[in-house]
Amino acid sequence: MKRFLLLLLILFTINISAQTDAETLKTIYTTSLTNGKSYEWLDYLSNQIGGRLSGSLNAEKAVAYTKEELEKLGLDKVWLQPVMVPKWVRGAPEYAYIETGPGKTTTVNICALGGSIATPYGGLKANVVEVQGIEELKKLGEANIKGKIVFYNRPMQADLIQTFEAYGGCVDQRYAGAMEAAKLGAVGVIVRSMNLRLDDFPHTGSMTYGDLPNSKRIPSAAISTNDAETLSTMLALDKNVKFFFSQSCRQLADVQSYNVIGEITGSQYPNEYIIVGGHLDSWDLGDGSHDDGAGVVQSMDVLRLLKESGIKPKRSIRVVLFMNEENGLRGATKYAEVAKQKGENHIFSLESDAGGFTPRGFSFDCSDAVFSKIESWKPLFKPYLIHYFEQGGSGADVGPLKTETNVLAGLRPDSQRYFDHHHAANDTFEHVNKRELELGAATMTALVYLFDTYGIAPISNSNQIKD
Incomplete structure (x- = not known):
C-alpha cells in the first residue's frame, strides 16, 4: 500500500512538472474560483475587525488575525516586522x-x-x-x-x-x-x-x-x-x-505596529525573493474592503494557491502585509530598509492596491528588454480576459524596493467604480464581488508563478514544457 501511494505521488509530481504554462495557469484559476480563501478572509477582516487606521486597536487585531491565518497555511516562515507608525484619531x-x-x-x-x-x-x-x-x-x-x-x-x-x-x-x-x-x-x-x-x-x-x-x-x-x-x-x-x-481630530505620539510577513522558501534560489503584498491599514470611515483589504487577502491567497496547485517555487516567495500606507508609508520604508541591510535580492515585487474589481492586467516598472519578455506571456492570460500589460507605475508599498535591475508591478483591476468607494464610508464588504476578488488572486498567482519559473532575464519563448 505504501509503495502504491508513493507511486501515485511520484506520478502526480511528474504530471505537475510536465504541465505547460497554460495548463498550470488553468489549474491556478480553477483552484481560486472553486476553492478560494480570499473572500472568506476579507469577510472576517472587514466585518469582524473593520476599519484599520494605523496605530488603532483594529490595526492590532488585523495584524494578529492575518499572522494566525498565514501560520495555518503551513508556510516555511511567518513573522512580524516591528515598525513605528503615526497615530491620528478622528x-x-x-x-x-x-x-x-x-x-x-x-x-x-x-x-x-x-x-x-x-x-x-x-x-x-x-x-x-x-x-x-x-x-x-x-x-x-x-x-x-x-x-x-x-x-x-x-x-x-x-x-x-x-x-x-x-x-x-x-x-x-x-x-x-x-x-x-x-x-x-x-x-x-x-x-x-x-x-x-x-x-x-x-x-x-x-x-x-x-x-x-x-x-x-x-x-x-x-x-x-x-x-x-x-x-x-x-x-x-x-x-x-x-x-x-x-x-x-488630533495627532498622538507614534506607536509600534508591524508588517506581517510569510514565506515559502525557494527550492533552487532561496536568496532570490519575489514578494506580493498589499497594505493592512485602512482609513476609518468604512471597513477598508477595497482599500486595501482586497489586496491583503489576494496576496495571502497567492501563497496558498501555489501550494494548493502543487507548485514548488524555485525562488523564495513572500507575502508582505504592509502597515501604514495610508498616512506615512512607514511599513514599506521599514521593509525596504531591512531588506537592504540584509542584502536581500528582490527580483520581483507585485502589489495589489487598486481595489477588488475585475482584474484587467498589470503595469510594470522595468526595462524595455524585460518588458518584451513579459509581453510574451500575454497570450497565457488572454483566456481570462487579461489584456492590459503596460510599462508604468507599480505601487506605493513596493516602490522603495526599486533597483536598476529588478521588476516592480501593480495589479490593475477595472477602476471605473473604485473612486466611488475610495477612503469613504461605503468602502465596505458588500461592495466586493467574490468572483472578481478570486479572479484577481488567481491573476496575481499566475504572474508570480511565471516570474518564479523564468526569472527576469529576457528569453525567447516562455510557453514551453518545464523540465
Missing part, C-alpha cells in the same frame, strides 16, 4: 453647514482629512473663497484669502479613462491645500472629495502641513461631491455665504 463625528443668512442653514456632509488638526472648541465659521486649485489660490493672494475658509473645488477629470490619472490630477489640493492656504492667512480648508460620481459620501485621505509650525496650522476637511456642488451654487448666487464646521 474623535467625535464632524458637523458642518452652509449659512446663507441668520438662522438659514443647510447641513452638509464632511469628514476631517487624515492628519488635520481640530477646529477651535465650538467650531469655526467664516466666509468662503472657492478656487479650482493651488495655483488659483496663489494668484488670489493674501488680500483675498486671509481670514476665510478656502474651498478647493477642482473635480476629478471625467473624460480620463484611467481614473487613477484623474485622481492624480486633483489630489494635490487635498494633500497640500491646507498648507498653502495657511501661508496666505486662511483659517480653514474644505476640499471637494476625490470621487467621480455625485453622492453624499465625503472621502478622507492624507494631508500635510509641511514644516509649518503648529501655531500656523489650520483645520482641513473633505466635503461630499453633492454638497460641493451645492456650496459652489450658493457661492455663485451670494459671495457672502458662510461655512461652519466642527471637528475634534
Whole structure:
C-alpha cells in the first residue's frame, strides 16, 4: 500500500512538472474560483475587525488575525516586522453647514482629512473663497484669502479613462491645500472629495502641513461631491455665504505596529525573493474592503494557491502585509530598509492596491528588454480576459524596493467604480464581488508563478514544457 501511494505521488509530481504554462495557469484559476480563501478572509477582516487606521486597536487585531491565518497555511516562515507608525484619531463625528443668512442653514456632509488638526472648541465659521486649485489660490493672494475658509473645488477629470490619472490630477489640493492656504492667512480648508460620481459620501485621505509650525496650522476637511456642488451654487448666487464646521481630530505620539510577513522558501534560489503584498491599514470611515483589504487577502491567497496547485517555487516567495500606507508609508520604508541591510535580492515585487474589481492586467516598472519578455506571456492570460500589460507605475508599498535591475508591478483591476468607494464610508464588504476578488488572486498567482519559473532575464519563448 505504501509503495502504491508513493507511486501515485511520484506520478502526480511528474504530471505537475510536465504541465505547460497554460495548463498550470488553468489549474491556478480553477483552484481560486472553486476553492478560494480570499473572500472568506476579507469577510472576517472587514466585518469582524473593520476599519484599520494605523496605530488603532483594529490595526492590532488585523495584524494578529492575518499572522494566525498565514501560520495555518503551513508556510516555511511567518513573522512580524516591528515598525513605528503615526497615530491620528478622528474623535467625535464632524458637523458642518452652509449659512446663507441668520438662522438659514443647510447641513452638509464632511469628514476631517487624515492628519488635520481640530477646529477651535465650538467650531469655526467664516466666509468662503472657492478656487479650482493651488495655483488659483496663489494668484488670489493674501488680500483675498486671509481670514476665510478656502474651498478647493477642482473635480476629478471625467473624460480620463484611467481614473487613477484623474485622481492624480486633483489630489494635490487635498494633500497640500491646507498648507498653502495657511501661508496666505486662511483659517480653514474644505476640499471637494476625490470621487467621480455625485453622492453624499465625503472621502478622507492624507494631508500635510509641511514644516509649518503648529501655531500656523489650520483645520482641513473633505466635503461630499453633492454638497460641493451645492456650496459652489450658493457661492455663485451670494459671495457672502458662510461655512461652519466642527471637528475634534488630533495627532498622538507614534506607536509600534508591524508588517506581517510569510514565506515559502525557494527550492533552487532561496536568496532570490519575489514578494506580493498589499497594505493592512485602512482609513476609518468604512471597513477598508477595497482599500486595501482586497489586496491583503489576494496576496495571502497567492501563497496558498501555489501550494494548493502543487507548485514548488524555485525562488523564495513572500507575502508582505504592509502597515501604514495610508498616512506615512512607514511599513514599506521599514521593509525596504531591512531588506537592504540584509542584502536581500528582490527580483520581483507585485502589489495589489487598486481595489477588488475585475482584474484587467498589470503595469510594470522595468526595462524595455524585460518588458518584451513579459509581453510574451500575454497570450497565457488572454483566456481570462487579461489584456492590459503596460510599462508604468507599480505601487506605493513596493516602490522603495526599486533597483536598476529588478521588476516592480501593480495589479490593475477595472477602476471605473473604485473612486466611488475610495477612503469613504461605503468602502465596505458588500461592495466586493467574490468572483472578481478570486479572479484577481488567481491573476496575481499566475504572474508570480511565471516570474518564479523564468526569472527576469529576457528569453525567447516562455510557453514551453518545464523540465
